Amino acid sequence: MAKEKPILNVAFIGHVDAGKSTTVGRLLLDGGAIDPQLIVRLRKEAEEKGKAGFEFAYVMDGLKEERERGVTIDVAHKKFPTAKYEVTIVDCPGHRDFIKNMITGASQADAAVLVVNVDDAKSGIQPQTREHVFLSRTLGITQLAVAINKMDTVNFSEADYNEMKKMLGDQLLKMVGFNPDNINFIPVASLLGDNVFKKSDKTPWYNGPTLAEVIDGFQPPEKPTTLPLRLPIQDVYSITGVGTVPVGRVETGIIKPGDKVVFEPAGAVGEIKTVEMHHEQLPSAEPGDNIGFNVRGVGKKDIKRGDVLGHTTNPPTVAADFTAQIVVLQHPSVMTVGYTPVFHAHTAQIACTFMELQKKLNPATGEVLEENPDFLKAGDAAIVKLMPTKPLVMESVKEIPQLGRFAIRDMGMTVAAGMAIQVTAKNK
Known part of the structure; x- marks a missing residue:
């Protein structure tokens, strides 16, 4: 079996109409993560509803529903392979979900792709674009790429691309502390697939990388395994025959059965009996793992969402x-x-x-x-x-x-x- 590729969490940010869903859908399709037959079927459905061009958005919406229905705690359902990584998409199409997930760390992204509509050069930077970039920066994202989308609507004009690139650099990126010189601005037409996974022949003036290649150029995260254990609780279940099962994502440190732990600010102390992910028991879990775990000595009423678990030797700070x-x-x-x-x-x-x-x-x-x-x-x-x-x-x-x-x-x-x-x- 081939060695598994490292996982890279990439947030797709930007204004709702810039074509984020389509860009993500295109990456999933051309990356081989979705069956092309599904797109054909959805395209037909979209055309019947008078929404031609929305097939990729349908893919993402379908996944969103699947996520909302699914009981798995893993937000990262959508992955596509690039040459170097297994890329997990951190995008909740809804602006609010995105913010909530970015902040609650349900999906701390390692890098971000900002998707903008090339046409915004005329109307100005969308408020949501500004907010997402600010937030990503404040939330510690240091690696950013920009996909200047809908290039097909301006006949793949280099002048329009340059205008948009300059406006973003001067009026947004520099203000937030990004250096535009170190950022790739990729001219794409996501609906058609230009420069997303495949190089386009319609932009002979652009000799930079495709979006997928830029994503491959991002640096992988260092797992903060040496930091003290911190695991914010997302939910607490009571499972018959097992007992209290809190669920959450390990943010830092390592958790394993036998650990003496404390939930703060609740102050409840216990011992880890088992650690589970995807219904399998694990010998230990590390940062990024969404787990359920069983604790001896702690009842369902003692703890709640918002509490943070740590070792008794280094409790979370209240x-x-x-x-x-x-x-x-x-x-x-x-x-x-x-x-x-x-x-x-x-x-x-x-x-x-x-x-x-x-x-x-x-x-x-x-x-x-x-x-x-x-x-x-x-x-x-x-x-x-x-x-x-x-x-x-x-x-x-x-x-x-x-x-x-x-x-x-x-x-x-x-x-x-x-x-x-x-x-x-x-x-x-």
Whole structure:
């Protein structure tokens, strides 16, 4: 049997109409992950419904339903092989799901592909494009590629491609701290397949790599196995004859049967009896594994979603307060001291109060623009001091980056995203 290829998690980001589903569908088809017959069938269905060109989107929607129905905890259902990797797509077509998954770490991506419509050069950068790029950066994604899509709508014009590339570089990527010179901008027509998996003869002026080749050029993640064990709980089941079975994804460290563990902030202590993935018992599990595990001495009522598991020798940090660097993405008014929105950190959702606005920063460079500002508005970056209204596990991003990131939601939208740079521990 051939050696398994390493897995690379790639987030597909960008505005909803830029053709993300089609790009992903094309990668799956040309990568050999979907049966071409399925596309033929869906194309017919799409045409009958008067939605020609939507066949790839149907593929993704079908998977989304399959995911919603499926009981497996593995979000990463969709994989396609490239020369070097088994690529797992981290994209929940829904903007909200994407944010939630990126933040709860259900799918910490190793790299991102930003899909934009070449036509946006005329109308300007879509707000969602901006927000996704900001978020990816705040969530620690350092590797990015840009697919400039729908090139067929501009007759594969090099001038339109260059205009879009320059606009993205100047008005977005540089601001967030990406260097456009180190980023591949691939001119693609995903519906037709140009430069996605196969090189196109319609862009003789472009001699760069295809999208699949760019993905192969991304660096694989280092698994944080040497960090302390941190496993945020997604759900807790009670299974007859087995007992309490919490479910979640190992973020850092290694878990194995016999381990003495503690759930924080619940404070429940127990011993790991078994670790399971895809209904198979494992001798151990490591970062990235979505597992169910059985714990001796802990009842279903003792723990809940949002708790974090660690070893008793190095328990997860329960924050009395924490200092964070945040980027305000959008807000109908302003944020001031006393503001108490909901923080989404790993699998927890807890309101936290802004205690101090310490510094306002330049979002691209991080330099201090103002000490103790009175308020923060959309576009601002800042250092703030926060206090959770209920017990919350939060780690400093310097020590355990996977548990130091969060999003702030209010009024049904993500208003800011950030990372904890210093945590005052309640339990240490």
